[in-house]
Amino acid sequence: GVGNTELLIRTIQEVGVTALSCTPSYPAVLERVIAEKFPGLSPRDLGLKLGLFGGEAGLDDPALRSRLKETWGLEPRNANFGVSDVFSNFAAQCEHDTRLHFIAGDVLHPELIDPDSGEPIPVSDGTTGELVLTHLVRDCQPLVRFRTGDIITVDATNQCRCGCTGFRFRVVGRSDDMIVVRGLNMFPTMVAAVVTGFKELTGDYRIVLDQPPPFDVLPVHAELAPGVEALHGLSAEIEKTFKQVLGVTVRLTLLPTGSFEVTEGKTRRVIRSYK
Numbered sequence: 001g002v003g004n005t006e007l008l009i010r011t012i013q014e015v016g017v018t019a020l021s022c023t024p025s026y027p028a029v030l031e032r033v034i035a036e037k038f039p040g041l042s043p044r045d046l047g048l049k050l051g052l053f054g055g056e057a058g059l060d061d062p063a064l065r066s067r068l069k070e071t072w073g074l075e076p077r078n079a080n081f082g083v084s085d086v087f088s089n090f091a092a093q094c095e096h097d098t099r100l101h102f103i104a105g106d107v108l109h110p111e112l113i114d115p116d117s118g119e120p121i122p123v124s125d126g127t128t129g130e131l132v133l134t135h136l137v138r139d140c141q142p143l144v145r146f147r148t149g150d151i152i153t154v155d156a157t158n159q160c161r162c163g164c165t166g167f168r169f170r171v172v173g174r175s176d177d178m179i180v181v182r183g184l185n186m187f188p189t190m191v192a193a194v195v196t197g198f199k200e201l202t203g204d205y206r207i208v209l210d211q212p213p214p215f216d217v218l219p220v221h222a223e224l225a226p227g228v229e230a231l232h233g234l235s236a237e238i239e240k241t242f243k244q245v246l247g248v249t250v251r252l253t254l255l256p257t258g259s260f261e262v263t264e265g266k267t268r269r270v271i272r273s274y275k
């Protein structure tokens with residue numbers, strides 16, 4: 001689990017731990033503490049073989065998966081998807097498909113809604129909406145149409161090769177992290193997909209909104225990888241990629257390595273500094 005990062009690293013070393021269960025943003029925190037406090041040690045030296053990631057969106061990004069594999073030498077697994085108010089873990093990947101499988105059809109009734117209007121959206125291939133859950137089996141305090149705040153995209157509703165008949169989905173983000181830029185719905189995971197694709201960046205980023213909506217540009221702060229200089233050409237290249245991938249204009253600020261505060265739980269990606 002997460003907590004005292006330095007002690008955790010020492011424990012992994014001393015006990016010979018081979019699996020880690022945390023948020024997808026936590027390995028970056030470990031990497032920083034290793035670099036600062038454990039000279040000569042590399043993440044791979046810890047010998048972790050399996051990473052069970054949940055609690056935050058992000059692991060559906062292929063660039064993040066390969067970054068984790070390369071840096072840590074571990075097998076990343078999309079696991080531990082749950083909503084603490086409703087039910088603990090009820091979705092994970094299988095050996096055939098890295099997307100989350102909904103495996104609680106016997107106890108939960110899932111629905112999708114438009115997060116703004118509340119209008120229902122069918123749970124079918126390719127639909128995106130906020131996940132709403134109703135308890136089917138519960139002795140006390142059943143929840144009816146509980147809004148999870150998680151925006152998901154349903155990728156497939158047919159039976160998976162593993163035998164699971166529940167729908168398979170990706171978490172796009174939290175409804176309160178959605179930013180509308182010139183009519184387009186943007187989520188931090190979309191920014192992450194671009195940022196993790198650049199070796200010149202650490203992969204850590206924040207969306208810093210310094211004025212209230214409406215937004216016509218998306219202000220992104222990203223960290224440079226150790227030893228990389230903030231040359232103008234790099235900034236322009238990243239902004240161009242953002243425009244191509246997201247379809248919106250990004251105002252990019254490049255910061256030195258280690259600029260962002262280290263958080264041990266869920267990382268807040270959207271900072272509303274105008275509030």
Ligand SMILES: [Zn+2]
Pocket residue numbers: 093094095096097101160161162163164
């Ligand atoms: Zn499967």
